[in-house]
Amino acid sequence: LSIKGKLVTAERQKPVRMLGTVIDISEVKRDEIRKNDFIAMASHELKTPLTSIKSYIQVLAKKLAANNDAFVDNALSKANNQVNKMTDLIHGFLDLSKLESGKLQLKPELFDMNRLLGDCIAELLLSTYSHTIIFDNSHIVNVTGDKEKLGQVVGNFLSNAVKYSAKGTRITVNSTITDGLVTVAVTDQGVGIKLKDHKKVFHRFYRVDSEKIKNVSGFGIGLYLSAEIVQSHKGKIWVESTEGAGSTFYFSIPL
Ligand code: ADP
Secondary structure, rough: EEEEEEEEEEEEEOOOEEEEEOOOOOOHHHHHHHHHHHHHHHHHHHHHHHHHHHHHHHHHHOOOHHHOOHHHHHHHHHHOOOOOOHHHHHHHHHHHHHHHHHOOOOOEEEEEHHHHHHHHHHHHHHHHHHHHEEOOOOOOOOOEHHHHHHHHHHHHHHHHHOOOOOOOOOEEEEEEOOEEEEEEEEEOOOOOHHHOOOOOHHHOOOOOOHHHHHHOOOOOHHHHHHHHHHHOOOOOOEEEOOOOOOEEEEEEEOO
């Protein structure tokens, strides 16, 4: 039940009346659970055929590699990229439904954050060489946290930096330690974000409504998931940005 209202009190705070509404929200909750279950089930069902399409593409790529046919190579590599995009999306939906049903559990371990940043950059470079990435990994940053999930946050910052900035521009990645916290920053020279949207971009399904990015695909769940992951590490996530002048996405967590 959801009870909203005002308690009317007499002298010495003694309650005399309650004015307000009582709403039965069990149906709303049931709807939420049904929706959540549907997303989980549909995403799960889509995973199997996608994995199979991906392996067929790989088999074809291997078989046809000897032919040196640029057209075929290009078509297969494009198909592979699209399959990877869909796979990421499905993983996002699965994470979302896990999160909303309270099943997103952390598996903390001790690891070097800079190594993780390096791995995430290497993974990004498997799918694109469109940007110049600048990263100084000369120091070790030992931190305890869920490496895989934090890697997802970094991966999300990086893929957004690529998506929302022009080819050939710079993306800078770094980590700093202050007062027992490690702060990771990913800076791009892209479209930037208006001040009024700085908080909203971390909301579920929120996408900035702008002409410049209307052709960029996405569902507005990456930063929402990132925020949940960072918050479950008792950390902070935020963005500094000016429209038209690039953005820096940050997260910080206790060491
Ligand atoms: P998606 O990119 O799939 O839409 P996200 O949750 O990752 O979802 O991002 C939410 C929104 O925040 C994006 O739709 C975009 O409008 C904005 N955004 C995220 N990263 C950047 C960035 N680096 N530069 C400009 N806008 C960004």
